[in-house]
Amino acid sequence: MTTIIRPLQQADAADLAKNCFPDLPPEDVLDAVREDLALQEAGQGITLVAVADGRVGVHAKLRRKDDSGWVFNVASHPDFRGRGIVQDLLAELARRARATGIVRLLAHVRADNRRARRAYEKAGFRPVGQDGMRGDQLRYELHLFP
Numbered sequence: 001m002t003t004i005i006r007p008l009q010q011a012d013a014a015d016l017a018k019n020c021f022p023d024l025p026p027e028d029v030l031d032a033v034r035e036d037l038a039l040q041e042a043g044q045g046i047t048l049v050a051v052a053d054g055r056v057g058v059h060a061k062l063r064r065k066d067d068s069g070w071v072f073n074v075a076s077h078p079d080f081r082g083r084g085i086v087q088d089l090l091a092e093l094a095r096r097a098r099a100t101g102i103v104r105l106l107a108h109v110r111a112d113n114r115r116a117r118r119a120y121e122k123a124g125f126r127p128v129g130q131d132g133m134r135g136d137q138l139r140y141e142l143h144l145f146p
Contacts, residue, residue, distance in 0.1 A: 003085055005092045008036055008047040008059075015056035016049070020075040036061055046096050050076075050085050058085050062093055062105070069097045071107040074116065081115075090123035098144040105144065111136040 010033060017029040039045030043064070050058035057080035062069040071093065076086055094105060108131060109116045117127075117138065125140040 003050050003052040003080075003083075003088070005048055005050050005089050007040065008033060008049055008061075010034075010037060012049055012056050016059055019055060019057050019077040020059045039063065043100070046093060046100075048089055048093055048096075050080065050089050052080065052085075058089050060086075060089050060093055062097060062102075064100070064102060067101065067103045069093075069102040069105050071105050074107075074119070084122075086119045087123045090120070090125075094124075094142060094144055103143070103145055105142040107140045108137045109140055111138050 013030045013033045014026070016033065017024065017026040021029050036045060036047040040047060045061060045063050046069070047059070047061040049056045057077040058075070060071060060074040062071050071090070074086065074090075080086075097105060105125070107120060107125065109120060111117075111130070117140075120140045121127075123142070125142045127138045128141045129139045131137045131139050
Protein backbone atom coordinates (compact mmCIF):
# COMPACT_ATOMS: atom_id res chain seq x y z
CA MET A 1 0.00 0.00 0.00
CA THR A 2 1.61 3.25 -1.17
CA THR A 3 0.61 6.08 1.12
CA ILE A 4 0.58 9.79 0.36
CA ILE A 5 0.46 12.34 3.17
CA ARG A 6 -0.99 15.66 2.08
CA PRO A 7 -3.02 18.63 3.28
CA LEU A 8 -6.74 18.21 3.74
CA GLN A 9 -8.98 18.98 0.74
CA GLN A 10 -12.70 19.71 0.57
CA ALA A 11 -13.23 16.52 -1.42
CA ASP A 12 -11.94 14.45 1.54
CA ALA A 13 -15.07 14.99 3.64
CA ALA A 14 -16.94 11.84 2.54
CA ASP A 15 -13.92 9.56 3.07
CA LEU A 16 -13.24 11.14 6.46
CA ALA A 17 -16.83 10.59 7.54
CA LYS A 18 -16.77 6.98 6.42
CA ASN A 19 -13.23 5.92 7.36
CA CYS A 20 -12.03 8.11 10.23
CA PHE A 21 -15.13 9.48 11.95
CA PRO A 22 -17.92 6.94 11.31
CA ASP A 23 -19.71 7.83 14.57
CA LEU A 24 -20.24 11.47 13.52
CA PRO A 25 -22.98 12.71 11.22
CA PRO A 26 -21.49 13.36 7.75
CA GLU A 27 -22.68 16.98 7.85
CA ASP A 28 -20.64 17.54 11.04
CA VAL A 29 -17.56 16.20 9.31
CA LEU A 30 -18.21 18.47 6.32
CA ASP A 31 -18.54 21.48 8.64
CA ALA A 32 -15.25 20.52 10.36
CA VAL A 33 -13.50 20.23 6.99
CA ARG A 34 -14.70 23.72 6.02
CA GLU A 35 -13.46 25.12 9.34
CA ASP A 36 -10.11 23.33 9.02
CA LEU A 37 -9.59 24.68 5.50
CA ALA A 38 -10.37 28.23 6.66
CA LEU A 39 -7.89 27.92 9.55
CA GLN A 40 -5.24 26.57 7.18
CA GLU A 41 -5.82 29.50 4.85
CA ALA A 42 -5.44 31.90 7.79
CA GLY A 43 -2.19 30.25 8.94
CA GLN A 44 -3.73 29.12 12.23
CA GLY A 45 -3.94 25.42 11.56
CA ILE A 46 -2.63 22.46 9.65
CA THR A 47 -4.73 19.42 8.82
CA LEU A 48 -3.14 16.46 7.10
CA VAL A 49 -4.51 13.21 5.75
CA ALA A 50 -2.94 9.96 4.61
CA VAL A 51 -4.31 8.52 1.38
CA ALA A 52 -3.78 4.97 0.12
CA ASP A 53 -5.60 2.98 -2.51
CA GLY A 54 -7.56 6.10 -3.40
CA ARG A 55 -9.08 6.64 0.02
CA VAL A 56 -8.35 8.77 3.06
CA GLY A 57 -7.56 6.58 6.04
CA VAL A 58 -5.70 8.73 8.58
CA HIS A 59 -6.39 12.29 9.77
CA ALA A 60 -4.69 14.70 12.17
CA LYS A 61 -5.05 18.40 12.81
CA LEU A 62 -3.01 21.03 14.54
CA ARG A 63 -4.17 24.36 15.91
CA ARG A 64 -1.66 27.09 16.57
CA LYS A 65 -1.62 28.80 19.97
CA ASP A 66 1.22 31.31 20.19
CA ASP A 67 4.44 29.36 19.54
CA SER A 68 2.86 25.96 20.26
CA GLY A 69 0.71 23.66 18.19
CA TRP A 70 -2.00 21.48 19.70
CA VAL A 71 -2.46 18.18 17.88
CA PHE A 72 -5.86 16.53 18.01
CA ASN A 73 -8.43 14.47 16.15
CA VAL A 74 -5.85 11.91 15.17
CA ALA A 75 -7.97 9.14 13.71
CA SER A 76 -7.24 6.15 11.54
CA HIS A 77 -9.21 3.46 9.79
CA PRO A 78 -8.25 -0.04 11.03
CA ASP A 79 -6.78 -0.90 7.59
CA PHE A 80 -4.20 1.88 8.10
CA ARG A 81 -3.05 0.84 11.57
CA GLY A 82 0.16 -0.93 12.44
CA ARG A 83 2.04 0.35 9.38
CA GLY A 84 3.71 3.45 10.83
CA ILE A 85 1.40 5.75 8.88
CA VAL A 86 0.28 7.71 11.95
CA GLN A 87 3.92 8.27 12.91
CA ASP A 88 4.72 9.41 9.36
CA LEU A 89 1.76 11.79 9.40
CA LEU A 90 2.78 13.20 12.80
CA ALA A 91 6.35 13.64 11.54
CA GLU A 92 5.08 15.59 8.53
CA LEU A 93 2.84 17.65 10.80
CA ALA A 94 5.89 18.45 12.96
CA ARG A 95 7.96 19.39 9.89
CA ARG A 96 5.28 21.76 8.63
CA ALA A 97 4.73 23.24 12.11
CA ARG A 98 8.47 23.85 12.54
CA ALA A 99 8.54 25.67 9.20
CA THR A 100 5.93 28.12 10.56
CA GLY A 101 7.91 28.87 13.73
CA ILE A 102 6.04 26.56 16.10
CA VAL A 103 8.51 25.34 18.71
CA ARG A 104 6.60 22.49 20.34
CA LEU A 105 3.64 20.23 19.74
CA LEU A 106 1.22 19.31 22.51
CA ALA A 107 -1.51 16.69 22.70
CA HIS A 108 -3.93 15.27 25.23
CA VAL A 109 -4.30 11.50 25.23
CA ARG A 110 -6.66 9.48 27.39
CA ALA A 111 -4.61 7.54 29.91
CA ASP A 112 -6.44 4.31 29.01
CA ASN A 113 -5.84 4.70 25.26
CA ARG A 114 -2.72 2.57 24.95
CA ARG A 115 -2.77 2.49 21.16
CA ALA A 116 -2.76 6.30 20.91
CA ARG A 117 -0.13 6.66 23.62
CA ARG A 118 2.13 4.20 21.79
CA ALA A 119 1.62 6.02 18.47
CA TYR A 120 2.55 9.39 19.97
CA GLU A 121 5.57 7.93 21.74
CA LYS A 122 6.79 6.26 18.54
CA ALA A 123 6.51 9.69 16.88
CA GLY A 124 8.81 11.19 19.54
CA PHE A 125 6.23 12.72 21.88
CA ARG A 126 6.82 12.30 25.61
CA PRO A 127 4.30 12.37 28.47
CA VAL A 128 4.88 15.47 30.58
CA GLY A 129 1.94 15.51 32.96
CA GLN A 130 -1.64 14.65 33.63
CA ASP A 131 -4.70 16.79 32.93
CA GLY A 132 -8.30 16.27 33.87
CA MET A 133 -10.09 18.03 31.02
CA ARG A 134 -12.14 14.94 30.13
CA GLY A 135 -11.31 12.35 32.72
CA ASP A 136 -7.80 11.03 33.07
CA GLN A 137 -5.72 12.52 30.27
CA LEU A 138 -2.02 12.67 29.79
CA ARG A 139 -0.35 15.65 28.21
CA TYR A 140 2.21 14.75 25.57
CA GLU A 141 4.83 17.11 24.18
CA LEU A 142 7.31 17.14 21.32
CA HIS A 143 9.97 19.86 21.15
CA LEU A 144 10.67 20.83 17.54
CA PHE A 145 13.93 22.71 18.20
CA PRO A 146 16.76 21.51 20.47
